[in-house]
Amino acid sequence: MASDEQLPHKLMALIALIQGFCLLYLHQSIELEYWPSNSPQWLFAFYSMALVLPIMLLLSLKPGNTIAIVKYTFSFAFVCSLLGYYVGSQATPLEHVRYGGLLFAYALTIGLATFKALIYIQQIAAGERMSYAGLFVWSWRNFLTLSLSLIFAGCFLLILLLWAGLFSAINIDFFRELFKSPWFYYPAIALANGFGIIIFRRLTHIIDTITRLQQALMKFLLILLVLVSILFLCALPFTGLDPLWKSGGSMLILWMQAIMLFFVNAVYQDDPQQRPYTLWLHRFVYIGVALLPIYSAISFYGLSLRVDQYGWSLARCWAFLIWFLLALFPLGYWWGIAKKRDSWAAQLSRVNVVVGLVVLGMMMLINSPLLDFRKIVVNDQLERLKNNQIDLNDFDLYYFRRNLARPGYEGIQYIKEQYASTHPEIVVRINELYVDRKSEQPSSTQEEFIAALTILAEGVPSELLSTIYDNEVSNIYQLQNTKKYYLQSFDLNNDSQIDYIFASQRYNSIYLILYYFEGDQWKNINLRAIGGLNEESTESVIKALKAGELTITRPKWNHLNIEGKEFQVREESW
Numbered sequence: 001m002a003s004d005e006q007l008p009h010k011l012m013a014l015i016a017l018i019q020g021f022c023l024l025y026l027h028q029s030i031e032l033e034y035w036p037s038n039s040p041q042w043l044f045a046f047y048s049m050a051l052v053l054p055i056m057l058l059l060s061l062k063p064g065n066t067i068a069i070v071k072y073t074f075s076f077a078f079v080c081s082l083l084g085y086y087v088g089s090q091a092t093p094l095e096h097v098r099y100g101g102l103l104f105a106y107a108l109t110i111g112l113a114t115f116k117a118l119i120y121i122q123q124i125a126a127g128e129r130m131s132y133a134g135l136f137v138w139s140w141r142n143f144l145t146l147s148l149s150l151i152f153a154g155c156f157l158l159i160l161l162l163w164a165g166l167f168s169a170i171n172i173d174f175f176r177e178l179f180k181s182p183w184f185y186y187p188a189i190a191l192a193n194g195f196g197i198i199i200f201r202r203l204t205h206i207i208d209t210i211t212r213l214q215q216a217l218m219k220f221l222l223i224l225l226v227l228v229s230i231l232f233l234c235a236l237p238f239t240g241l242d243p244l245w246k247s248g249g250s251m252l253i254l255w256m257q258a259i260m261l262f263f264v265n266a267v268y269q270d271d272p273q274q275r276p277y278t279l280w281l282h283r284f285v286y287i288g289v290a291l292l293p294i295y296s297a298i299s300f301y302g303l304s305l306r307v308d309q310y311g312w313s314l315a316r317c318w319a320f321l322i323w324f325l326l327a328l329f330p331l332g333y334w335w336g337i338a339k340k341r342d343s344w345a346a347q348l349s350r351v352n353v354v355v356g357l358v359v360l361g362m363m364m365l366i367n368s369p370l371l372d373f374r375k376i377v378v379n380d381q382l383e384r385l386k387n388n389q390i391d392l393n394d395f396d397l398y399y400f401r402r403n404l405a406r407p408g409y410e411g412i413q414y415i416k417e418q419y420a421s422t423h424p425e426i427v428v429r430i431n432e433l434y435v436d437r438k439s440e441q442p443s444s445t446q447e448e449f450i451a452a453l454t455i456l457a458e459g460v461p462s463e464l465l466s467t468i469y470d471n472e473v474s475n476i477y478q479l480q481n482t483k484k485y486y487l488q489s490f491d492l493n494n495d496s497q498i499d500y501i502f503a504s505q506r507y508n509s510i511y512l513i514l515y516y517f518e519g520d521q522w523k524n525i526n527l528r529a530i531g532g533l534n535e536e537s538t539e540s541v542i543k544a545l546k547a548g549e550l551t552i553t554r555p556k557w558n559h560l561n562i563e564g565k566e567f568q569v570r571e572e573s574w
Contacts, residue, residue: 008066009198012058016194019054020187026050027182040099044088044106045081052114053077058197059142060122068125076117080110083367090374090406096434101314102374102405106367113363116356118142132349135356136265140211141204149196156192157185215266219276222263226288229260233291241298250302250319253295257326264289264333265352268345279342286344290337292330299323311389312380314403317373321362328355374404378411385415392423393483401433425452425484432479442473449473456546457489457500464515467522468502481506486542490550492516501527503545508535510542 026046029037036042056073087106091099119138120130128134164176178184200207241249264285267276275282303319310316329351336347365371378400384390395415400408416430428444435443444452446469453465468487472478486503492514493499500515502524512527533541544550557569 008061008063012061012198013191013194015054015057015061016190016197017187019050019194020190022046022050023190024182024186027186031182038094039088040091040094041085041088044084044091044103046084048080048084048110049077052080052110055146056114056118056121058194059145059201060118060125065125069121072121072125073118076114076121079364080114083110083364086369087367090372092406093409095436096409097405098402099405101403109363109367113360115139115142116360116363120357120360130353132265132352135353137208137211141201141207144207144210145197145200148200149193152196152199153189153192157189160185160188218263218266222267222285223277223281225260225263226285229256229288229295230291232256233294236298241302244298245302245305250299250306253299253302254319254322254326257292257295257299257330258322260288260292261326261329265348268348275345282342286333286337286342289330289333289344293327293334296323296327296330300327311384312377313399314373314377317376321366325355325359325362328358372407374407378404378407382411382414392419392426397426397429397433398480424448425482428452428479429482432476435476443479444473453485453487454546455487456548457487457498460487460489460500461522464500464517464522467524468515471524472504478504478506483507484542486545488545488548488550492552494552501545501550503542505538505542508538509533510538 026036026043029035029043036046053073056077057069060069060073084106087102091097091102119135119142122138122142123130123134160179164179167174168176236244243249244252277285300323303316303323307316307320332351332355333344333348336344336351340346362371366373369375381390381395381400385392385395392415397412397415400412402408404411412430412433416427420427427448431443431448446466449469449472450465453468472485482504484503484505486501486505488501488503489498490501491497491499492501493516497517499517502513502515504511504513510533512529514525514527515522516525517523555569560567560569
């Protein structure tokens with residue numbers, strides 16, 4: 001009969017194997033395009049369960065805590081699946097939504113939430129008093145165990161690839177085909193990862209030694225980091241904040257805070273009565289910690305300025321969330337320093353336990369409809385558009401298309417419906433964003449394109465409009481980036497036949513094409529601005545074009561003809 005120590009190891013191997021087959025099924029559904037690959041909400045939910053639950057069980061299951069671990073981990077994994085279902089629903093309609101950024105953010109936040117939840121579950125299941133020292137030990141054990149087991153699984157895969165390569169070199173291709181098959185490598189790598197976790201969980205004394213080693217190294221680096229942070233604050237009154245904003249100062253300050261807090265928590269994670277430094281160095285450190293709220297205030301000011309100027313974006317939402325979480329730690333520490341002075345480390349444990357739960361909660365909330373950053377950004381930008389804080393022609397449709405998943409898609413469709421009659425050119429740009437690249441059909445009809453064209457001349461031939469339409473819809477870049485289209489008539493060569501100037505306004509530039517009738521068809525030539533155009537001159541050109549203020553200027557040098565060959569003077573500097 002298997003002993004109590006052996007039973008969990010067999011169970012863990014079974015869990016790893018089941019995980020491998022689950023991941024295999026999901027991979028094959030994507031590869032062969034069957035359910036749930038065509039339903040991203042279910043795909044996200046199943047991947048959440050297949051990744052979160054087995055990893056939590058493998059890292060925490062042991063004799064004596066099985067019931068508690070299973071109860072808490074299944075509950076947490078179920079919640080993650082619900083969140084995965086919601087996030088996956090934001091990747092629909094699948095043919096119109098790009099969800100790479102959505103998937104990355106979800107994986108990152110759920111991974112962090114799983115890491116945080118696991119250490120709390122392990123401490124509860126072990127019957128230990130909730131303390132930061134215990135959470136610190138569990139966190140490093142889990143992190144190093146999983147990291148080393150993944151390295152072990154990677155080495156296992158490399159050995160298999162070497163095996164396949166050696167036999168392939170002597171014309172035995174069986175192993176190469178075998179190891180390339182998903183039905184083999186998913187269960188095999190999952191098992192290797194499971195065995196790696198089993199191995200490294202039995203070496204906790206080595207992992208704890210590594211943890212103490214990094215703590216000793218950070219003990220010296222923390223002093224240097226505190227010195228840098230204090231000197232930086234002392235320099236700010238002399239330099240002002242403007243140079244800081246020009247160099248991405250808010251993000252730099254958040255990084256500095258994060259590193260500082262990480263080092264402080266790595267050094268002061270044992271018994272609060274034991275000080276890792278002499279008294280004067282201990283005070284030097286907590287002076288640096290007490291000054292951290294000043295950094296929070298500076299970064300809040302900088303981030304607020306950007307939001308006031310440009311509104312919310314995903315990057316600013318994330319920056320404010322990080323700012324909020326990083327501000328909670330030093331505020332709690334400051335309260336302990338103000339109350340207990342040299343014994344402030346006792347407050348550190350309580351703050352970390354509570355704020356750790358806040359971090360866990362926030363990682364879950366941002367993957368729920370309660371705090372969906374994409375919806376916040378869409379609503380804010382549409383409100384700014386409605387209040388004329390953003391010009392419709394300058395509205396970043398591509399950002400909505402690329403980064404905001406389903407809310408972005410719905411926001412763009414709202415713009416299309418609201419502004420189609422007053423700004424028909426926006427319809428052409430939106431149609432191009434969602435065109436099927438595999439289809440040979442143009443993104444916009446000729447009627448939609450002509451509606452977007454500001455015709456400044458009378459009696460424009462329908463054949464010319466068809467020619468312009470055919471030329472423009474063949475260029476994806478032009479349709480996506482053109483704000484306005486203009487068509488003006490003008491006899492450019494004084495041959496008593498009307499020519500047409502077609503103008504495309506793109507951001508801070510304008511492109512002109514001359515259309516002229518020759519033979520039995522309309523032909524075109526690009527017009528290049530001599531000396532180029534800047535933003536101011538572009539506006540002047542558009543204004544004059546709309547007013548019909550066009551004149552002919554004779555070239556300084558005529559063309560030279562020698563035996564039927566024409567030569568043109570090109571005044572360029574060499």
